[in-house]
Amino acid sequence: MRVLIMGAPGAGKGTQAKLLEEQTGAIHVSTGDMLRAAVGADTALGHEARKYMDRGLLVPDDVMIGLIAERLAATDCGPGYILDGFPRTVPQAKAFDTLLKQTGQSLDAALNIALPQEVAVERLAGRRVCRTCGTIFQAREGGTPKGGRCERCGGPLLQRDDDREETIRKRMEVYARETAPVLEHYRKQGLLREVSGTGTREDVFARLTASLRGA
Secondary structure, X not given: OEEEEEOOOOOOHHHHHHHHHHHXXXXXXXXXXXXXXXXXXXXXXXXXXXXXXXXXXXXXXXXHHHHHHHHHOOHHHOOOEEEEOOOOOHHHHHHHHHHHHHOOOOOOEEEEEEOOHHHHHHHHHOEEEEOOOOOEEEHHHOOOOHHHEOOOOOOEEEOOHHHOHXXXXXXXXXXXXXXXXXXXXXXXXXXXXXXXXXOOHHHHHHHHHHHHHOO
């Protein structure tokens, strides 16, 4: 299985991609995690990416395309992948089409999780991440442990810079301008499957899997 999982910031793409990974065995490939790892390691790519990420802007296309091509060539992606956070612009989508042709691959579906903007902003502003193990907790859904400590490993919980409200709203503006047109790109190819992101994660997952069965 090779699918894209799309949606505005806060739509729950990462959560749903991990659930799909558990069910299908396809590898969850998160561009956000890849970029944050590069930033944390202070690599040349990470240093360049930070300048854009801290302002809520998209990382340049050439950087992202090179990163994706390298990652999808890894052996663990051979059986299939769930690509989360890419493509984010029409040029990236077209470059990805070219990459798929070059590697003799094709997509099964582009899944879009739709969520009202204010709900997404609330979700992101309430999100905390464990500095030690990376577990994500949702403060406004009763998921953040007391004392600001991770209930898995005891590490400190932090708010990422790109989850602060001012940056979130900037990310939403960028998404509407740059990423929403990508949906039309995949709609024209007959690959787009849209589902509601409201309700529990189990509700959303049921919709996603039903949509995939109809792909």
